[in-house]
Amino acid sequence: MTGKQLLKRLGLNKREVEVYLAGLSAGPSTARALSQKAKLGRQLTYNALTSLQDKGLLSTSGPKYKTVFIMESADKLAKLIHRRRMELETIENNLDQLAGLLEKPKKNANKSNVRVYTGIEGLKQIAMESTESKEKVVRSLVSIKHVTDTISRSFLSSWIGEIRERKIKSKSLWTVENVDPIYQTGFRNLRVIPKGMKLPAGLLIYDNTVMIFTPKPDVMGIVIDNKEIAQTMKTIHDSIWKQSSPPRR
Numbered sequence: 001m002t003g004k005q006l007l008k009r010l011g012l013n014k015r016e017v018e019v020y021l022a023g024l025s026a027g028p029s030t031a032r033a034l035s036q037k038a039k040l041g042r043q044l045t046y047n048a049l050t051s052l053q054d055k056g057l058l059s060t061s062g063p064k065y066k067t068v069f070i071m072e073s074a075d076k077l078a079k080l081i082h083r084r085r086m087e088l089e090t091i092e093n094n095l096d097q098l099a100g101l102l103e104k105p106k107k108n109a110n111k112s113n114v115r116v117y118t119g120i121e122g123l124k125q126i127a128m129e130s131t132e133s134k135e136k137v138v139r140s141l142v143s144i145k146h147v148t149d150t151i152s153r154s155f156l157s158s159w160i161g162e163i164r165e166r167k168i169k170s171k172s173l174w175t176v177e178n179v180d181p182i183y184q185t186g187f188r189n190l191r192v193i194p195k196g197m198k199l200p201a202g203l204l205i206y207d208n209t210v211m212i213f214t215p216k217p218d219v220m221g222i223v224i225d226n227k228e229i230a231q232t233m234k235t236i237h238d239s240i241w242k243q244s245s246p247p248r249r
Helices: 003-009 014-026 031-038 042-054 074-093 095-102 119-132 144-150 153-165 181-186 227-243
Strands: 058-061 068-071 113-118 137-142 169-174 190-192 202-206 209-214 220-225
Touching: 003 014, 014 031, 014 042, 014 068, 031 042, 042 058, 113 119, 119 153, 119 202, 119 209, 119 220, 137 144, 137 227, 144 153, 169 227, 202 227, 209 227
Parallel strands: 137 169, 169 190
Antiparallel strands: 058 068, 113 220, 137 202, 202 209, 209 220
């Protein structure tokens, strides 16, 4: 795992990572200097600096209009991890008090429902819902490059593991042939869609639910619980499936 990947796993977004690494490399610097080194606009740099300060990853010195920003060293990252662990332990120890609030709402099979999620964590949440499929079938239609560029390999491996452990049949339609073998192993029913078919957004279909999601940079997921829409999308998926071919091994 690279330094950038580790920082992202710790909760830093792309701009925060660039500014933090620029500050570590340059030493105490003004916002202007960091903006130039990180190749970000002034306002984006200030936003990142504010977030990093909130996370305890930088300190400042000097007057307001000549402020120098000093990035904290790696030992602060260890403290950040420790603080995150303590926060999670506190939540875990008090889950019984939140049981009622956290209880999953029951779906009404005859009632339509639309939910919107933003960000990668929201995308992960709606993806994991598909592992609870009652029909034990999950259909997907995606650009696998968009998926792997947006969601970490570790999460995808975990998701694939859940699918396999719960004996859910996957019917996956992808846009490319040369894919990491780990994904081909996880998805036993995998086909490549005909050339020329573009997929700027992805689809996940199971039971009476359709999930539509977009990749980076504007990650968003829309979940539609509707029997008629789900059945229509299943029919379209099955039609494309017949026109598609297995990947080369």
